[in-house]
Amino acid sequence: GQAIVREPPIPVEVHAYVDGIIDDVYPEEGVKVNTAATFIQGIFGIGPEVIGDLKMAVKSPSDVLDKDNITLEHKGKIIVGGSLVTAAALDRAVELGVKGVIVGGYDAHDLKEFLGYDLGVAITGTEDKGITLVVTEGFGKINMAKKTFELLQNAEGRKTSINGATQIRAGVIRPEVVIPLADANIADQKHAPNNGMTIGTMVRIIRQPHFGEVAKVVSLPEKPVIIPSEAKVRVVEIETLSNGEKMMLPRANVEIIEE
Known part of the structure; x- marks a missing residue:
């Protein structure tokens, strides 16, 4: 005959990254947590x-x-x-x-x-x-x-x-x-609509020499502008929150800060 001896299984426990509600289960892979x-x-x-x-x-x-x-x-x-x-x-x-x-x-x-x-x-x-x-x-x-x-x-x-x-x-x-959020009802949470970049939108500069500065969009010129590198690009006029300085930058040099 044949005898098979097996030790008790060891459960695999994975700590969830965040508190929330399980929204979906992926068999043999994991779960989606909504929070x-x-x-x-x-x-x-x-x-x-x-x-x-x-x-x-x-x-x-x-x-x-x-x-x-x-x-x-x-x-x-x-x-x-x-x-x-x-x-x-x-x-x-x-x-x-x-x-x-x-x-x-x-x-x-x-x-x-x-x-x-x-x-x-x-x-x-x-x-x-x-x-x-x-x-x-x-x-x-x-x-x-x-x-x-x-x-x-x-x-x-x-x-x-x-x-x-x-x-x-x-x-x-x-x-x-x-x-x-403590005691938040996930079902009641509403997502703010993403309207893209508009006047008043908060942005962060992601290129030197003003890297990391937070600013507010003042205007969005419609026509592309030739910048010092001789490239013709869409630009945005912004006003920095730190000192109120206004500047014109390529739109690719800023990122929107979502509310």
């Missing part, structure tokens, strides 16, 4: 999906997050900085068991030193450094957008999910912050 949440996309990030309570570590979007701002009370938390997180602060955060950092800017030289290698154009998100970093504005010292900072400030203490995965080439992937 009503505050959603913020960053410019760059490193590290995998992590979940923790949100904690403000600075008082204003212009404050630098240094190692002295990080204490034992931040262990297991996702903390928010302002214009920059220093290399010493990120090391301190790892040492104390901070799960994640959300900040306006980060020095590119510090990134190479922190990772131990030059990142290049690879997809990020798989780094095993003990922490996840989401940069909302760009490289260098850049004040976090006031609206972003206020959203995070108002959500302090709430369960938050972040993911540092970033890809800047074809098939763009942005790092993200997801904060499920």
